[in-house]
Amino acid sequence: MLAIMTKAEENTTLNDGTLELLTRLRARGAMTRSEIGAATGWARPTVNKRIDELVSIGIVRPLTMPSPTGGRPAQGFAFDASCAVILAVDIATTVTTLALCDLSGRPVTIRTIEVGAENGPEETLGLIYTTADGMLADDTNSDGDTDDDGDTDGDDASDTPGADASGAAPHATRLCAVSIAVTTRVETSTGNIIQAPVMRHWENHNLRDLFSRRYQVPAFVENDANVRALCKAYELAGDGERMVGDLLYVHAGMGLGAGIISSGVIMHGSGGAAGDIGHIHVLGEVGADRPCRCGNIGCVEASAGGWAILQSLQDAGKPVHTLADVVGLARQGDIETVQLVRRAGRLIGDAISTCVNLLNPSYIIVGGELSDCGELLMSGIRERVWARAQPLATTSLHIESCDDEARAGIIGLAYAAIDQGLTSLEFLRQFA
């Protein structure tokens, strides 16, 4: 009880300075008190107070830093990415991937369950809760036995009496956020699922509130292409860069959608509908008069989306039921399938070239089941983007396919929670 009261008191003292120190330690790695003082200009008592606050809530830990000159080791302080976990839940159409990630975004445990958006909210959420509860319980149980990440913290603890007696939660057992991806758009103001052709039964379900209530931690809901864009923006950053500032992630699956990173942040638009590139109008193509799932005529998705390709092949009497079947036929060289996929590539390239002219990204990453067709799809995309986007916009443009989508989804979800959480004083206070 005493520990709880002490923490509550400490919560109120956490301020922007504490948050700034956390941000520096996350970006720079371990620092000594002197280094923190020199970098911030803070007086020693202020440095000490802010270090003590972060150590007491368990998000920073003391450690021994070897002296570069071989002299007496110094005491440093480091962000402890293993002090808590983020539950990442990536709800795709037919499967859901769950992971526990540490606070650097690294997945610690990953599970996939065979339910997804098309199973409806009751069945899917029920199995997600059961699976997540099991993962959290397993993580708690295994935590006492192993501490793979803590290379020297055992020694440090003995060197620094009181470091582990600070009231911090045990490592890796503490859930600090839930981050959920859905295969549709999310209304920015409410967190509700909107415009959801594949998640019709989920419309107006507020996953943010549901998960937040159940797990008593902040929850974040994002579009699945947005989180993959975020993952790639961080992973493709060059030396000295925090992230790629302008990147477009295109999901070419049953539908077509995009995640946009613009000036280093996910672009949601005013209501959350940004990136819905499947409904960009394409003209003059065979089949361009086919009605789209949105009710309009001439959308790129109605000719180049997975559902449209599947429908065309079924109309032609091909034995295809899933996009994996389409990819299989394309790889076998089935003429009609190859033609449809190549045409889809060119049409998607047309839509992307519009985005390139508008947004000037430095990377375009193409994922989704159709990207498994490889160059059959990618060559058409490149052809049209190079032909139709303006030279200044393509000078330093890279176009690549994504070969690790499931992993990118999970890591992007963790980054989304970290970006919104660990940079927020409100989150830090809740964490404490």
Ligand SMILES: [Zn+2]
């Ligand atoms: Zn449409």
